[in-house]
Amino acid sequence: MEIRNITSVQKLYLYHMRRMILTIVFLGMLAPAIAQQEDVATLHENAKKFMKQGDFANASLILVRAMERDQKNIGVAKDLALSFYMLGDNAKALSAIKSFLDKDNVDEQTYQIAGMIYKRTGDNKEAEKLYKKAIKNFPQSGPLYNDYGELLWNMKDYSSINQWEKGIKSDPSFPGNYYNAAKYYYLSQDKIWGLIYGEIFINIESHSARTAEIKNILLDGYKKLFSEPDLLADTKGKNKFEIAYLTCMNKQNSIVVRGIGPESLTMIRTRFLLNWDRNFAAKFPFVLFDIHKQLLENGLFEAYNQWIFGTAQNLSAFQHWISSHSEAYNAFNKYLSDRNLKFPDDQYYH
Numbered sequence: 001m002e003i004r005n006i007t008s009v010q011k012l013y014l015y016h017m018r019r020m021i022l023t024i025v026f027l028g029m030l031a032p033a034i035a036q037q038e039d040v041a042t043l044h045e046n047a048k049k050f051m052k053q054g055d056f057a058n059a060s061l062i063l064v065r066a067m068e069r070d071q072k073n074i075g076v077a078k079d080l081a082l083s084f085y086m087l088g089d090n091a092k093a094l095s096a097i098k099s100f101l102d103k104d105n106v107d108e109q110t111y112q113i114a115g116m117i118y119k120r121t122g123d124n125k126e127a128e129k130l131y132k133k134a135i136k137n138f139p140q141s142g143p144l145y146n147d148y149g150e151l152l153w154n155m156k157d158y159s160s161i162n163q164w165e166k167g168i169k170s171d172p173s174f175p176g177n178y179y180n181a182a183k184y185y186y187l188s189q190d191k192i193w194g195l196i197y198g199e200i201f202i203n204i205e206s207h208s209a210r211t212a213e214i215k216n217i218l219l220d221g222y223k224k225l226f227s228e229p230d231l232l233a234d235t236k237g238k239n240k241f242e243i244a245y246l247t248c249m250n251k252q253n254s255i256v257v258r259g260i261g262p263e264s265l266t267m268i269r270t271r272f273l274l275n276w277d278r279n280f281a282a283k284f285p286f287v288l289f290d291i292h293k294q295l296l297e298n299g300l301f302e303a304y305n306q307w308i309f310g311t312a313q314n315l316s317a318f319q320h321w322i323s324s325h326s327e328a329y330n331a332f333n334k335y336l337s338d339r340n341l342k343f344p345d346d347q348y349y350h
Contacts, residue, residue, distance in 0.1 A: 040070045047079060056086040067096070074100050074110065081113050085120070093117050101130070108134070108141050115147050119154070127151050142171025149180055160184070165350060168197070172343035175204040179214065186217045191225045192242055193350060200288055200343075202308065206336055212311070219312040222265060225249065226256045241284050241349035248275040262309040262321075266302050286347055295335075303332035 043066035050059035063080040070076065077097050084093035094117045100110055111134035118127035131148035138144055145167030152160035161184050167177035178201035185194035198214045198221065205211055225231070231250040235243050252268040273292050281289065295301040303325065310318035322329045 040066045040073060040076065043069075044073075044076055044079070047083075051079065051083060056083040059083045060087065074103070074105055074107070078110055078113055081117070085113065085117055090117055090121050094121075106137070108138050108144060111138075112143055112147060115151070119151055124151065124155055140170045142167045142174025142177055145170070146174065146176035146180065149177070153180070153184075158184075168350075169348045172345060172348070173204065173341070175201050178204070179210055182214055182217060186221055186224075191221070191231075192245055195221045195225065196245075196288060199308070203288070203291060203341060204343075215308050215312040219260070219309050222268075223260045226253070226260065229253065239349065244276075244280040244284060248272045248280070251275055261313055262306050262318075265309050266305040269305065270296065270301060284349060286349070287341075287343055291341075295332075298331075298335070300328065300332045300335055303328045307332065 043062050047059040047062040047066065050056070050062065060080060060083040063076055063083060066076045067073070067080055077100055081093045081097035084090075084096060094114070097110060097114055097117075100106055101114055111130060115127055115130055115134070118124075118130060128148075128151060131144060131151065134144050135141065135148065145163045149160040149163035149167070152158075152163065161181060164177040164181040164184065167174065168181060171177070178197045182194050182198035182201055185192075185197065188194075195218060198218050202211050202214050202218075226249075231246045231253075232243075235246065238246070249268075249272055252271050255264055255268050255271070258264045269292065273289060273296060276289055277293065292301065292304075295304045306318060306321050306325075306329075310321055
């Protein structure tokens with residue numbers, strides 16, 4: 001029956017009633033979708049807890065169900081692929097993430113996970129194609145240059161160093177490229193960059209198995225550096241920064257007769273720093289030498305050199321040094337834990 005001759009108040013009442021009913025209906029239709037999203041988020045969080053515990057079997061069980069509810073969720077897909085990868089199921093790991101590689105919301109980590117899977121399966125062709133595409137999309141990504149370099153190295157393609165150098169230049173705070181480049185140069189005829197990159201690496205990543213490995217390389221690298229009595233005898237192909245470095249190191253040759261160890265290297269590196277600061281610091285500002293200068297000014301440079309070279313040369317002698325210099329070493333450890341390193345983008349000299 002048609003309603004006629006109703007008052008304006010009644011009209012207003014009916015209008016609001018209709019809006020309320022429509023809102024209730026709309027919310028009723030929306031509720032399952034909201035509940036589903038909340039459900040996926042809850043499942044994802046539960047799965048992450050299992051992943052942190054190293055229980056990737058339970059994590060994958062949960063993530064499969066989360067993926068069924070939201071097949072466009074790239075965060076869930078990445079964790080599912082990673083869980084399958086950790087379980088050794090490469091086929092399922094790749095299946096979980098492959099469809100996302102061509103999507104607009106793909107991120108660096110998605111490429112990294114896919115690259116790990118391709119490398120493990122030995123599909124180097126697909127892995128290389130993936131990394132080239134990834135770097136094109138993320139040209140400032142240190143991790144992608146690092147992973148691509150490792151792929152090339154494993155393929156015995158020693159142009160891998162070019163990728164690690166690009167990673168150092170574009171993302172100077174990421175440690176992986178320094179680590180790989182330091183090892184590469186240590187095995188080469190180069191006597192400079194293995195030392196520089198290795199020491200930058202242990203300043204970024206100060207407490208790991210890789211740190212201990214690089215400390216050994218640094219100690220042996222200084223022995224390699226001073227194996228020739230005149231460091232400036234052959235500077236062919238060296239750039240101005242490298243010649244400046246060798247010039248300052250060459251002045252320390254008289255100390256080398258004491259042998260290469262924590263004490264002599266502390267002296268060598270202290271005198272190097274003073275010489276560098278006087279002659280080259282303004283022309284070549286460099287964060288590593290700024291770290292040295294700060295440590296020297298705070299009376300921590302000896303402890304720093306013991307931390308690097310003492311542990312590499314003789315662990316029991318290093319422990320003895322700590323027991324007789326506990327105050328200095330405790331202060332150095334506090335420095336390590338408190339500092340906030342910043343690596344500028346404009347100090348690439350190689």
